[in-house]
Amino acid sequence: MGTTQAKAADVYGRTYELDEQTLEVMVTRLEARGRHPVFIQSIGDYGEQLRLSGTESLLELGCGTGVASRRIALRPDAPGRIVALDISPHLVAAASRLAAAEGLDGRIDWRVGDAHALGLDEQFDVVLLHTLISHVADPERVLHQAVGHLTPGSGRMVVFDADVASLSIATEAEDGGAESDRLIRKGLFAQPRAVRSLPRLLRERGMQLAWSRAYAVADIGRPDYFGPLLASLPILLPKAGVMSEQEARRFVDELGVMAARDAFFGVITFHTIIAHRVA
Numbered sequence: 001m002g003t004t005q006a007k008a009a010d011v012y013g014r015t016y017e018l019d020e021q022t023l024e025v026m027v028t029r030l031e032a033r034g035r036h037p038v039f040i041q042s043i044g045d046y047g048e049q050l051r052l053s054g055t056e057s058l059l060e061l062g063c064g065t066g067v068a069s070r071r072i073a074l075r076p077d078a079p080g081r082i083v084a085l086d087i088s089p090h091l092v093a094a095a096s097r098l099a100a101a102e103g104l105d106g107r108i109d110w111r112v113g114d115a116h117a118l119g120l121d122e123q124f125d126v127v128l129l130h131t132l133i134s135h136v137a138d139p140e141r142v143l144h145q146a147v148g149h150l151t152p153g154s155g156r157m158v159v160f161d162a163d164v165a166s167l168s169i170a171t172e173a174e175d176g177g178a179e180s181d182r183l184i185r186k187g188l189f190a191q192p193r194a195v196r197s198l199p200r201l202l203r204e205r206g207m208q209l210a211w212s213r214a215y216a217v218a219d220i221g222r223p224d225y226f227g228p229l230l231a232s233l234p235i236l237l238p239k240a241g242v243m244s245e246q247e248a249r250r251f252v253d254e255l256g257v258m259a260a261r262d263a264f265f266g267v268i269t270f271h272t273i274i275a276h277r278v279a
């Protein structure tokens with residue numbers, strides 16, 4: 001596994017080779033993020049936009065713990081068949097366990113695989129990339145794979161991701177947090193600007209843009225969205241090699257002190273794009 005996946009610092013792009021402790025930190029963080037109102041709303045919004053009839057097939061790439069596929073499977077108009085794939089066997093096992101605990105045992109076909117080289121012998125009505133594209137080594141190749149697995153003429157692709165270039169967490173450092181923002185981007189995102197290229201990349205692959213929506217997460221005072229992210233940083237940033245354990249701990253502790261004074265400030269935007277495969 002991981003022959004295509006480059007060795008960028010991004011820990012979320014190296015989940016196939018990380019230790020269990022680090023992967024469990026990711027499970028906790030992904031599940032907490034999945035419960036945030038912006039994530040619940042964004043999945044609900046693209047679910048509505050798809051106007052499903054209950055018979056479609058859906059493939060999710062980079063499913064992690066299955067936050068998006070599990071929520072979609074619970075919709076009254078859920079697709080008939082859902083295949084969800086991730087490069088990490090540990091995260092796929094966690095997804096399967098969590099789905100079973102929600103009464104979705106056997107409902108989703110969980111698979112381990114690399115989105116750069118899918119090799120699936122099927123085409124799907126919907127292909128979903130929910131916060132995957134900013135973590136892959138080669139976004140163009142992943143989009144090519146995704147388009148190739150869509151039903152010609154009617155298949156739809158849904159891409160939801162952070163515009164990581166917009167990520168900003170204020171600190172009391174002299175630069176206001178610019179350097180720590182840069183290190184977080186480097187340590188957690190291989191492709192921080194990928195979402196900005198999507199309209200062009202999708203068009204170049206014969207996809208027609210159908211719908212988009214932007215979501216801003218802004219934690220002012222207390223870190224509601226950013227809290228679980230901050231909790232993961234003392235493990236993830238040293239693992240990415242961008243901060244020592246001591247530096248990461250100090251960084252997070254300082255933000256904790258700011259939060260206790262209602263002085264936290266963190267922002268990031270997310271975007272959904274739905275595009276049709278026209279031919």
Ligand SMILES: C[S@@+](CC[C@H](N)C(=O)[O-])C[C@H]1O[C@@H](n2cnc3c(N)ncnc32)[C@H](O)[C@@H]1O
Pocket residue numbers: 005012013014015016030034061062063064065066067068085086087088091113114115116130131132135136137
């Ligand atoms: C930020 S997580 C998002 C997980 C999930 N979609 C969510 O939003 O909760 C990125 C996921 O992409 C997976 N991933 C990274 N590179 C991949 C690749 N080349 N093929 C398949 N999955 C990949 C990681 O294992 C991780 O689960």
